[in-house]
Amino acid sequence: MIKKPISSGHPKPLPNRRSALRAALAGVGAFGLAGCDRLSNNPGFVKSLKSAQYLSEATQKLVAGPSAMAQEFSEADISPRFKPNGTMMPGDADYRDLLANGFAEWKLEVDGLVEKPAAFSLAELRAMPSRTQITRHDCVEGWSVIGKWKGVQLSHVLAQVRPTAKAKFVVFRCADSMDDPNADEDSTYYESISMSEARHAQTILAYDLNDKTLPVANGAPLRLRVERQLGYKQAKYLMRLELVEDFRDIRDGAGGYWEDNGYEWYAGI
Amino acid sequence: MSSPANPATPAARSPIAAADATSASDPAAARKASRTIYRHRVPVRVMHWVNVVCLTILLMSGLTIFNAHPALYWGQASTFDDPWLSIGAVDAPDGGIRGVTTLGSHQFSTDGVLGASRVGNETRKTVRAFPSWSTLPSPQWLALGRNWHLAFAWLFVANGIAYVLYAIFSGHLTRDLLPTRPEWAGIGQAVKDHILFRHPTGENAKRYNVLQNLAYLVVVFGLFPLLILAGFGMSPRLDAVFPGWVSLLGGRQSARSLHFLATFGLLLFTFVHVFEVLISGVWNQMRSMVTGWYTLPAAKGDKS
Numbered sequence: 001m002i003k004k005p006i007s008s009g010h011p012k013p014l015p016n017r018r019s020a021l022r023a024a025l026a027g028v029g030a031f032g033l034a035g036c037d038r039l040s041n042n043p044g045f046v047k048s049l050k051s052a053q054y055l056s057e058a059t060q061k062l063v064a065g066p067s068a069m070a071q072e073f074s075e076a077d078i079s080p081r082f083k084p085n086g087t088m089m090p091g092d093a094d095y096r097d098l099l100a101n102g103f104a105e106w107k108l109e110v111d112g113l114v115e116k117p118a119a120f121s122l123a124e125l126r127a128m129p130s131r132t133q134i135t136r137h138d139c140v141e142g143w144s145v146i147g148k149w150k151g152v153q154l155s156h157v158l159a160q161v162r163p164t165a166k167a168k169f170v171v172f173r174c175a176d177s178m179d180d181p182n183a184d185e186d187s188t189y190y191e192s193i194s195m196s197e198a199r200h201a202q203t204i205l206a207y208d209l210n211d212k213t214l215p216v217a218n219g220a221p222l223r224l225r226v227e228r229q230l231g232y233k234q235a236k237y238l239m240r241l242e243l244v245e246d247f248r249d250i251r252d253g254a255g256g257y258w259e260d261n262g263y264e265w266y267a268g269i
Numbered sequence: 270m271s272s273p274a275n276p277a278t279p280a281a282r283s284p285i286a287a288a289d290a291t292s293a294s295d296p297a298a299a300r301k302a303s304r305t306i307y308r309h310r311v312p313v314r315v316m317h318w319v320n321v322v323c324l325t326i327l328l329m330s331g332l333t334i335f336n337a338h339p340a341l342y343w344g345q346a347s348t349f350d351d352p353w354l355s356i357g358a359v360d361a362p363d364g365g366i367r368g369v370t371t372l373g374s375h376q377f378s379t380d381g382v383l384g385a386s387r388v389g390n391e392t393r394k395t396v397r398a399f400p401s402w403s404t405l406p407s408p409q410w411l412a413l414g415r416n417w418h419l420a421f422a423w424l425f426v427a428n429g430i431a432y433v434l435y436a437i438f439s440g441h442l443t444r445d446l447l448p449t450r451p452e453w454a455g456i457g458q459a460v461k462d463h464i465l466f467r468h469p470t471g472e473n474a475k476r477y478n479v480l481q482n483l484a485y486l487v488v489v490f491g492l493f494p495l496l497i498l499a500g501f502g503m504s505p506r507l508d509a510v511f512p513g514w515v516s517l518l519g520g521r522q523s524a525r526s527l528h529f530l531a532t533f534g535l536l537l538f539t540f541v542h543v544f545e546v547l548i549s550g551v552w553n554q555m556r557s558m559v560t561g562w563y564t565l566p567a568a569k570g571d572k573s
Contacts, residue, residue, distance in 0.1 A: 268506030
């Protein structure tokens with residue numbers, strides 16, 4: 001697994017984070033704040049810590065409303081290199097086949113709670129009205145890069161499939177497995193955002209980065225840009241959008257690959 | 270209930286001399302000078318200790334977050350090859366690793382603490398900016414560090430707002446925190462007294478001294494707001510409150526640097542604060558911040 005927002009200089013988390021933490025805690029038991037670490041290992045306590053994100057989300061939505069725009073920059077501000085993070089080259093055979101054909105056979109499926117499920121080719125998406133934006137990408141690790149994105153507004157795509165009244169979230173299904181692609185357990189990257197966030201003007205499905213076709217390392221052929229949230233929400237290697245009423249039944253139920261690993265679903269902070 | 274400080278009593282320009290004179294000429298007055306007063310009211314004491322808990326947790330979980338990308342930049346975006354501060358590890362001749370801190374173009378060996386340190390009882394060093402004994406949680410676990418940080422940030426801000434409102438409306442600010450004109454005039458003497466570790470005694474110990482006042486004011490109205498604002502400047506959603514406002518801080522990466530620097534400003538204040546408590550009668554000071562009751566220190570040479 002590479003697509004972890006913990007920087008590359010650090011040891012990879014062990015498959016079982018709980019046991020890794022226990023092992024590490026055994027070594028630091030003597031220290032004064034071991035009590036805090038014990039609390040860190042208490043699921044109920046961590047859940048209450050994490051509930052602060054609802055307060056943050058509500059407050060932030062109050063001061064920066066649904067249509068408030070993220071800062072946009074000038075050409076001069078664009079970073080010399082848009083640092084890729086997480087998966088740089090999916091190892092999944094299906095993706096490799098699509099890549100080998102220049103994504104000619106790739107289609108973005110849009111289904112779930114919609115009146116007209118559809119699948120769009122790259123050419124069809126490129127033929128739709130586009131939006132270009134120079135925005136700052138903020139990784140949860142702390143670094144930022146500025147890049148110029150071109151893509152179709154998600155609101156435009158949604159208008160064509162017509163979400164039903166029950167649809168509350170858009171779930172983004174990606175091509176890249178975070179663990180061994182051949183393992184039994186599905187570890188493909190996924191993410192989800194609210195309908196309000198999905199309809200924001202700067203929420204686009206991007207196919208170009210800095211006036212060039214989106215590179216594989218940055219999520220070719222199509223990735224999400226949801227500019228008022230952190231980097232891990234910007235799902236790469238998009239394959240399918242699924243409109244759902246809630247995401248509790250998907251995988252571990254937290255609404256995304258990193259969310260299932262402890263990160264907040266609301267990544268506006 | 271005696272007030273923590275009496276604005277009607279002008280502070281003496283030379284507290285030591287004044288107190289010495291009292292104790293030498295009139296033993297009864299000296300005893301009076303060492304009486305116990307009610308110094309810190311309940312809200313101040315509660316908010317002080319809530320703040321201690323919050324800042325400890327925020328500092329340690331903040332170091333966990335810093336460790337996820339241990340480099341700082343100025344501007345909107347990261348210039349990865351050119352941080353103004355970075356903490357990392359290099360290969361050591363013995364085949365292991367050596368922790369180094371790079372400030373501008375200067376590299377310092379900070380092995381064992383910054384850059385590379387031992388986690389618990391491990392024999393081999395691990396690459397990590399701040400050592401595990403200083404972070405919360407102690408293993409490098411960004412998600413959990415954020416959980417702690419973003420929850421206690423709320424408590425810290427709520428406590429801070431409550432304190433400022435209390436200070437303004439109770440009169441604590443004008444009565445105890447803002448220096449009086451004579452105190453401003455005596456600032457030179459106060460600096461001299463601090464350097465010589467001379468602490469006010471008797472009546473003069475009733476009030477915070479002028480340097481103490483200034484330190485508290487800088488922390489409450491300077492460092493804390495900067496820390497909070499720079500924290501807001503890192504939030505992609507708060508960026509959208511007014512597009513471009515983060516540029517006023519110099520950009521998001523500058524905001525991250527300022528957040529870090531303000532933290533270390535605060536840490537410096539805390540070291541001095543704790544040091545002053547330790548050398549000015551630790552039991553008396555701790556009791557006053559727990560129970561509220563503070564015994565005015567008697568002047569030197571006075572046995573009572």
